[in-house]
Amino acid sequence: MGKFIITQRINNEYQFNLKAGNGEIILTSEGYVQKASCQKGIESVRINSQDDSKYDRRVAVNGKEYFVLKARNGEIIGKSQLYSSKPGMESGIASVKSNAPTAEVIDETLKN
Numbered sequence: 835m836g837k838f839i840i841t842q843r844i845n846n847e848y849q850f851n852l853k854a855g856n857g858e859i860i861l862t863s864e865g866y867v868q869k870a871s872c873q874k875g876i877e878s879v880r881i882n883s884q885d886d887s888k889y890d891r892r893v894a895v896n897g898k899e900y901f902v903l904k905a906r907n908g909e910i911i912g913k914s915q916l917y918s919s920k921p922g923m924e925s926g927i928a929s930v931k932s933n934a935p936t937a938e939v940i941d942e943t944l945k946n
Contacts, residue, residue, distance in 0.1 A: 836933025848872035
């Protein structure tokens with residue numbers, strides 16, 4: 835089962851990572867100034883992850899494949915890792931689609 839992990843960056847911004855059941859990070863958010871915005875980002879991933887048209891498949895300058903997930907307004911809400919192949923990237927998208935809707939949210943900023 836997947837998990838959204840909320841953390842705080844060195845610059846005090848909040849971010850989330852969506853991890854697959856095997857612990858691999860499959861999606862990373864932008865930085866958010868407020869935790870509430872980060873939590874809204876998670877809800878946006880849950881909603882938009884099921885719509886294939888919200889995935890923008892891209893190629894990095896080093897030739898590796900990756901994807902971004904966009905919200906209804908076109909804003910990027912998450913970015914994948916780099917993949918060595920297109921099938922690997924497609925597996926990553928499938929993993930986001932299967933994990934995001936029911937992923938548990940773990941707020942690691944509460945441990946401080």
